[in-house]
Amino acid sequence: MKELIEYILQFGNLNPQQITFIEQKVTVISLKKDEYFSEAGKVPKRVGFVLEGVIRGCYYNNKGEEITRCLISENSLVVDYVNFEANAFSSEYLQACTDCRLILFSKQDWEELSQTIVGWDNIKNKMVQKCMFQKSRKGPVISQDATTRYLEFMQNHPSLINRIPLAYIASYLGVTQQSLSRIRKNIH
Template structure:
């Protein structure tokens, strides 16, 4: 799964992918465990092979705000903390049991120094994440709640079947009651 994912970018040689795989550590998390919690410094990136996470932070009113879900066949990290080596404000929590392969920041930096292919790959991945984040911000700021829900239904139906409604409503920026009304109006 991971090898196929890396090959899909068509940037790395087989030897480079093998070198990467040799640096990985297999890890498991139980449902509700954390990949990282607010206040910690992120020292690794992981590739999720099974399960999914939610990322959230606390608002100024001390309310949990879910801003991201990350499913299997994806990389996960507290990216700002990983880059700056400063403590993070986010929490990344397992919503299911998780299986993943992690690599340390030091090993990632070593890979970057070993080949320009890694730099190209990391740049491409960062650009994709930026575009995804920008689309999410625009959706939250420009569209109404029903449009955001309809977009989610169209583009990520797995969210609607796997994620508890409280987290889903937080992700959409609405109350759980409002989400229930929207769901009811769409199914009628």
């Protein structure tokens, strides 16, 4: 719980009563590897905060290929926020790449924070902007060669290299798994 509160306090100030109120509004859940946090075709109903593990945002392109769009690890919010706010159907999946522990807010509790805590909307907007930036940050620049993309990935996400399946890293980098294996062999 302290990880969540430390995260929130980066974006604004809260008094002890407000912190206690937030702590009363959450539950902690576990997701097993490959389970979904939210799914395409459904309305997202919760906001999560990753305590342990990695979640990936993915979708299927018009050829039916699965594309990994973003990777979300510890101390980050996870939510399909646009559809969560709009009460609309999602077009992407948020799936556990590893076993995960998350702190959860239901939609009702998330909205109650806005109605109860003065200044929460300001904090929430900053957190959501960071979350959206992390999610919208498209995969690596495809105009770079695949080796450069992988080297940048290793530099930007060193903790993910050995934690998530190579298939997800390859999809995120826009290369085949075979290409990624060759690149890794040439580098190491």
